[in-house]
Amino acid sequence: MYGVVLAAGRGTRMRPLTDRRPKPLLPVDDRSLLEGVLDACLPVVDEFVIVTGYRGDAIEEAIGDRYAGAPVEYVEQADPAGTAHAVLQAKGIVDDDFLVVNGDVVIDESLPRSLAEADGTAIAVTEVEDPRSYGVVSLATDDAAADGGTIDGGTTDGGVSGTTEHPTLETIVEKPADPPTNLANVGCYAFEADAFDALEATGESERGEYELTETLEILLADGTEIAVVEYDGRWLDVGRPWELLEATEAVLDDLEGRVDGEVAADATLEGEVVVESGARVRSGVTIEGPAIVRSGAEVGPNAYVRGSTVIGPDARIGHAVEVKNSVVMAETAIGHLSYVGDSVIDRQVNFGAGTVVANLRHDDEPVRMTVKGERVDTGRRKLGVVLGEGVKTGIDTNLNAGVVFGVEETTAPGETVTRDRR
Missing domain, CATH: 3.90.550.10 (Spore Coat Polysaccharide Biosynthesis Protein SpsA; Chain A)
Incomplete structure (x- = not known):
């Protein structure tokens, strides 16, 4: 057939x-x-x-x-x-x-x-x-x-x-x-x-x-x-972009943990976690599965990864970074002291140190996102950002819930972004 x-x-x-x-x-x-x-x-x-x-x-x-x-x-x-x-x-x-x-x-x-x-x-x-x-x-x-x-x-x-x-x-x-x-x-x-x-x-x-x-x-x-x-x-x-998060959450429900890469003796892996060959989990890191650290990726030191998260090939998650329920694609670098929650981060994105993603509205309403020029109710109470390939944020950038950045967009140091940038 x-x-x-x-x-x-x-x-x-x-x-x-x-x-x-x-x-x-x-x-x-x-x-x-x-x-x-x-x-x-x-x-x-x-x-x-x-x-x-x-x-x-x-x-x-x-x-x-x-x-x-x-x-x-x-x-x-x-x-x-x-x-x-x-x-x-x-x-x-x-x-x-x-x-x-x-x-x-x-x-x-x-x-x-x-x-x-x-x-x-x-x-x-x-x-x-x-x-x-x-x-x-x-x-x-x-x-x-x-x-x-x-x-x-x-x-x-x-x-x-x-x-x-x-x-x-x-x-x-x-x-x-x-x-x-x-x-x-x-x-x-x-x-x-x-x-x-x-x-x-x-x-x-x-x-x-x-x-x-x-x-x-x-x-x-x-x-x-x-x-x-x-x-x-x-x-x-x-x-739609947030449906990639839903797909990841669904597929990772069936994940069976294994460690083929390098994990520091004082790192903690809880639940179903896959560390692929060639990946490195450094000292002081905690990963709560289901989560995958792809080949060539490096996490830590002292980072926290949780929820249904995939760290893509050759990605870098820096010191004291927290990544929650997100898809981080290949060759992306998330600088130290940053937070990423419920987000989709494309390839070769660079987070300046201290970049923070908001993933919850103050009024507790579902986060809205713009799709093909129209504001759409995503149905998700928690949703961070979608960043296209090659985006770069300056240090201490704040990104509001539901913000979308097009390919190779940038922010200035200390900027707070509440609108899409395409």
Whole structure:
């Protein structure tokens, strides 16, 4: 079976983290989002086709022509014209059953396995409390549960609910004001090789895109039975900067600690902590897991790292620095006497000594952040800052909760920043 992985998007809602990299290469734990998707698919996929677009060369360089022994080929979607258009680019390569999975999500391996085992065309769904922001699935009338649209049945291992005989799809409605069910389209599918005929017949939607949901409607009209596989495992669509924190928190829940690097005799590691080979934890450091210190990184002396935190490759966490529940990416240096909480810090950022990040509003309301020019309620009571690649702060800088800095922005010594700087 092939795995067609969609990795062509620009990820504009994730800016500035995607200004110099494609979103699927953003790190979550010790892997990128894309690598996590490939790992989840490996048990059922023999060969991958990755659909690239924005900065596709970076994806090819990162993944190569084989991944964990599975061949990888690349096709380009030069024009971002929708999901059906993206999958269609794989037509010249795929000649067997195939899965379609987004390359910027966090899923368990049970999801691709359950789609593959559906034996034919299938769509994955999950129950959500408020489905109005999703594509909402209705089941064929004779399959629908008596309670109005949930899927009955037990739970198999790995987070997939339902019986061996899956219910079938009736229709999908995009973001309805009055949802017919609470079954949201996860955006992962299984297709048979002849689905390319339906992909080619897919017309342009009102949004000006060629969408897989329309392809499914064409298959239904042609008499194809489409299984509906309910999935209740991990599913995170990582679309906005703070959702990278949520993804990291979720993935690190499964962390198993190990120490391959150098840890000083008087350093303290509590909970599940990974210190990779080539990393160094210096004297007086306390790390409360789950946390990962990547290869080449150095922490301390006398630093405090806690919460779901990843210290990236070759990063430097200085004397008496506290880092809490944050993603600190490669080659970043956080100078002594600084505090970073609930933040995403991109590559090659330099914190001047005494830089402090605020991560809580005085009124205790959720922190808001600007995404594509609009102020958005993040839903997070604690959220610090998002700093793009190459940002530099002067000594004794104060950064307010929810502030975003674009690539290579700077602050002056002693500055207090309460507005975005892009």
